[in-house]
Amino acid sequence: MDKPQKIISVVKLIPKGSVASYGQVADLAGLPRRARLVGKVLREADDSSLPWHRVLRANGTIAFEAQSEQGQHQTARLNQEGIVVVSNKVDLKKYQWQPSLTEILLQLNY
């Protein structure tokens, strides 16, 4: 499985109503320090079943300007699953995904 595939697999494991940071996704995909790669993969992905909106920066902010179309879109999709967005940011203490080790190990390598 190549790197983009691993990243996509991890993103698809993020539960509805939860979020993860770029760096967190990279780590879980076995690619430490590759947060920027996660961004690149999401940018290029066209998979409509990919919950890309659940991936945020390390501090909980959306990676787009609040007024941008992409930003509005991401906010809307987050709101749609009950995630509150204030000032282009979500409360990570409340929404950040905290997968158990087994949760990852069991579902990842297919």
Add this chain to the structure above:
DNA sequence: CTTTTGACTACGG
């Protein structure tokens, strides 16, 4: 081969 380029992050001031 060197430089630029990022849906990033950590650290200061």
Add this chain to the structure above:
DNA sequence: TCCGTAGCCAAAA
């Protein structure tokens, strides 16, 4: 809290 800076590293130029 809000910037600038430095570090990051694979891809593309």
